[in-house]
Amino acid sequence: MYANGGLIQLLAKKIYQWSRTGSDQRCTLSLFAAMGNSCSNNLGIPPAKGPNAVGCSDFMMDHTVEGTFFRLYYPCVVSDNAEKPDWIPCKGYFYGLADFMKINRGLSEKIFNYLFGSFKIPAALNGSYKQNGKYPVVIFSHGLGAFRYKQKFIVRLTCTFSIIYMDIILCYYMDMILCLTSFSPRTLYSAICTELASQGFIVASVEHRDESASATYFYHQKPQEPEKDEASPPKPNPEAPENLVEEWMYYRSLKPGESEFPLRNKQVKQRADECIKALDTLIQINAGKNMENVLQTEFDWTTLENSMDLCRIAVMGHSFGGATVVEALCKDVNFKCGIALDAWMFPLDEEIYVRVKQPIFFINSEKFQWAGNISRMRKLDSSSTSMQRKMITIKGTVHQSFPDFTFLTGNWIGKILKLKGEIDPQVGIDLCNRASLAFLQRHLGLDKDFNQWDHLIEGKDHNLIPGTNVTEIS
Numbered sequence: 001m002y003a004n005g006g007l008i009q010l011l012a013k014k015i016y017q018w019s020r021t022g023s024d025q026r027c028t029l030s031l032f033a034a035m036g037n038s039c040s041n042n043l044g045i046p047p048a049k050g051p052n053a054v055g056c057s058d059f060m061m062d063h064t065v066e067g068t069f070f071r072l073y074y075p076c077v078v079s080d081n082a083e084k085p086d087w088i089p090c091k092g093y094f095y096g097l098a099d100f101m102k103i104n105r106g107l108s109e110k111i112f113n114y115l116f117g118s119f120k121i122p123a124a125l126n127g128s129y130k131q132n133g134k135y136p137v138v139i140f141s142h143g144l145g146a147f148r149y150k151q152k153f154i155v156r157l158t159c160t161f162s163i164i165y166m167d168i169i170l171c172y173y174m175d176m177i178l179c180l181t182s183f184s185p186r187t188l189y190s191a192i193c194t195e196l197a198s199q200g201f202i203v204a205s206v207e208h209r210d211e212s213a214s215a216t217y218f219y220h221q222k223p224q225e226p227e228k229d230e231a232s233p234p235k236p237n238p239e240a241p242e243n244l245v246e247e248w249m250y251y252r253s254l255k256p257g258e259s260e261f262p263l264r265n266k267q268v269k270q271r272a273d274e275c276i277k278a279l280d281t282l283i284q285i286n287a288g289k290n291m292e293n294v295l296q297t298e299f300d301w302t303t304l305e306n307s308m309d310l311c312r313i314a315v316m317g318h319s320f321g322g323a324t325v326v327e328a329l330c331k332d333v334n335f336k337c338g339i340a341l342d343a344w345m346f347p348l349d350e351e352i353y354v355r356v357k358q359p360i361f362f363i364n365s366e367k368f369q370w371a372g373n374i375s376r377m378r379k380l381d382s383s384s385t386s387m388q389r390k391m392i393t394i395k396g397t398v399h400q401s402f403p404d405f406t407f408l409t410g411n412w413i414g415k416i417l418k419l420k421g422e423i424d425p426q427v428g429i430d431l432c433n434r435a436s437l438a439f440l441q442r443h444l445g446l447d448k449d450f451n452q453w454d455h456l457i458e459g460k461d462h463n464l465i466p467g468t469n470v471t472e473i474s
Contacts, residue, residue, distance in 0.1 A: 045087065045191050045404050046426055047122040050198025053078045055127025056085060057299035058186070059204075061281055061291055063219035063244055068277045070204040071186040073123060073197035074304075075130040082124030087187055087404065088116060092248050093215045119408055121190045123197075126299040129307065136312035136444055137282060138196055139275045139328070139335075140205040142185040143319030143403070144344070145214030145251040185213040188403045189318065195433045200448070201440075202308055204278045210267040211252035212320060219244035219294065244294070264347035268320070272327035275315055279334060283310060312444040314338060316436070318402045322362075323347045326380070329358045337361070337443040339436050341402045342368050345376035353379040359388040361439040361457070363432055364468060367421065368399035371473045378472070390439065390457050393465040394431050396423030402432065423463060431456060431463060 048054050055076030060069045088094070091109050098108035186207040193203045207216045222245055254260055285291050288305040315335045317325045322343025329338045330352050337359040353376075362377050381389045398421040400406055406414065406425040414420030421428065435456035441448050442457070459466030 043408055043410070044119060045122055045194075045407050046429070048194040048198030049430075050195065050200065052076070052130060052198045052200060053127070054123040054194045054197045055082075055125075055129065055299075056121065056123040056190075056194075056197075057126045057297050057301075058089075058295050059281070059297075059301070060218075060294040063221075063294045065209055065218045065249070067218065067294070068274065068281050069186070069207045069209070069216065069218070070278045070281075071193075071207070073190075073193045073203040073205065075132065075135065075197060075200060075202075076124050076127035077130050079124055079127060082127055084120040084122065085125040085187075086117070087119040087121055087190070087408075088112075089187065092217060092246075095215065095248070116408060121187060121194070123190070123194050126297055129300070129303040131303070131307070132200075134307060134309040135200055135202045136309050136314070136440070136446065137279070138201050138203045138440075139279055139313070139315045140189060140193055140203055141271060141275055141315070141317030141321030141324040141328075142188055142205070142208065142213065143317075143321050144212050145185065185216065188405075191404050191407060191429050192316075192402065192433060192436075195429075196437075199437055199450075202282070202304075204282060206271075206274055206278050208267075208271050208274055209249060210270040210274070211249060212267050212271070213249075214251050215248060217246055217248045220247055221245070261346070264320075265349065268323050268327050268347035271320070271324040272331050275324060275328045276332050279313065279332070282308060286310065310334070312336065312446065314440055314444060316341070318342060319344045319399065320347065326352060326356060326360065329356045329360065333358070337440070339363065339439060340377075341432065342399050343373075343377065345373050348376070356380060359439075359443045360390075361436070362389075362391040363435060364391065364393045365397035365399055365401055365421070366393055366395050366465070366469055367397065367418075369393075369468060369470050371470055374468050374470050375473050388443075391467050392435060392456070392459040393467070393469050394423065394428055395463045395465060395469075397421040397428050401425065401428045427463060431461065 052075035054073060056071055056073045058069075058071050061067055091113075094109040094112050095105050098105040186205045189205060193205050196203050207213060209216055209218065222243055252263075254263065281291060282304075285301055285304050286306060286308040288302070291301065293301060313334050314337050315325050315328045316339040317323075318341040322340030323345055325338040325340045325343070326345075326348055329335050335358060339361045341363050342365045343362060360380055377391060394401070398418050400419045401421050401423070405419045406421075406428075409417070409419050411420065434450075434453040437448075437450040438453040438457050440446065441450035442454070455461065456464065
């Protein structure tokens with residue numbers, strides 16, 4: 001018997017060898033993709049439903065690991081020929097997955113590019129900002145870059161093709177998805193972020209550098225070449241791309257015998273600091289200060305001057321990002337409220353619960369939560385008025401019903417891998433988004449019509465459960 005890593009390496013090797021054979025055998029992968037992603041023409045991230053077109057652009061200030069990195073989603077000017085960004089921005093995110101699993105990078109890139117490389121985010125890349133008063137701001141925090149458990153599936157299919165090839169592909173595909181569900185953390189929740197932007201919010205989706213993301217990157221300066229003559233040349237701009245070298249940072253697994261809480265507690269504090277740093281960057285941009293974007297995107301960031309309503313700021317996140325919401329609320333009162341999607345409360349210090357004063361909305365899935373985690377959420381109830389702390393559960397959802405993956409896999413693959421629940425993914429995300437908008441209007445004092453969904457905050461819908469479905473510890 002092989003250890004898990006050895007088995008996957010063996011399977012990967014066989015796939016690589018097989019992929020170099022004739023096209024008749026390679027068509028097996030096409031068959032698998034079609035079966036896993038049945039009706040694949042219907043797969044894709046749904047377009048936003050608000051009245052505004054949505055643009056997006058990436059921003060990195062300070063090229064080092066201490067800098068800030070986020071994707072900004074915002075209302076934009078309508079353009080018929082707007083370019084839509086790739087859901088997976090570059091191959092470095094494939095490599096994070098390959099390194100985590102100790103498999104060939106080139107093979108991983110080919111398989112994932114085949115399965116997910118064609119998907120686009122429904123937003124205009126670097127689209128022109130739409131001037132229409134001041135927009136409220138949301139900072140979004142992504143979840144952990146890897147599942148905290150792994151499963152293996154071998155599915156045997158009786159067909160005319162060689163069974164060994166189908167076995168290998170299915171095992172390989174499922175194991176990869178279960179290992180890491182976050183390709184590019186700042187793009188993984190685009191269905192939520194684009195919807196908020198379409199409804200008149202400016203949303204910064206942070207890519208965390210605490211080693212909880214599957215992959216991210218920063219830059220370091222190239223070593224200077226020795227001077228060849230006596231004349232002193234002008235000093236190069238250290239932030240210019242030609243003077244920088246890209247460096248990737250990947251998910252940090254627990255070491256053998258390492259206690260999990262100290263690591264996760266340290267990470268959640270850094271994550272909150274990175275959310276605050278992203279907000280501070282937006283505040284400077286809003287004030288009209290020249291903030292150099294290391295990435296040098298085509299978007300004109302000066303158009304965002306005086307565009308944000310800095311009295312109306314919220315923080316939102318999923319899973320580990322839900323814990324980040326609580327930590328950020330405690331650290332910065334500029335965040336007027338928070339929305340935690342299926343929050344994983346484990347990383348938080350015990351004393352934080354009594355220190356958070358802002359309203360919080362917990363939107364949970366039906367299949368992820370457990371009594372101990374819910375009891376931690378309830379501690380926030382006792383630290384403030386019950387009117388400020390709300391909790392609902394969306395029926396038929398799983399933990400991965402919030403990221404984009406739920407829209408990008410076919411039914412049977414999605415359900416086997418826990419990327420889809422029993423509820424239609426569009427119905428589930430609509431409930432999440434509309435309840436969130438109603439909560440934001442209530443606690444940011446917005447003059448919108450989101451109060452039409454106030455009943456969702458109370459769990460009043462046939463697809464919602466007020467509070468939780470989990471039997472709580474008395």
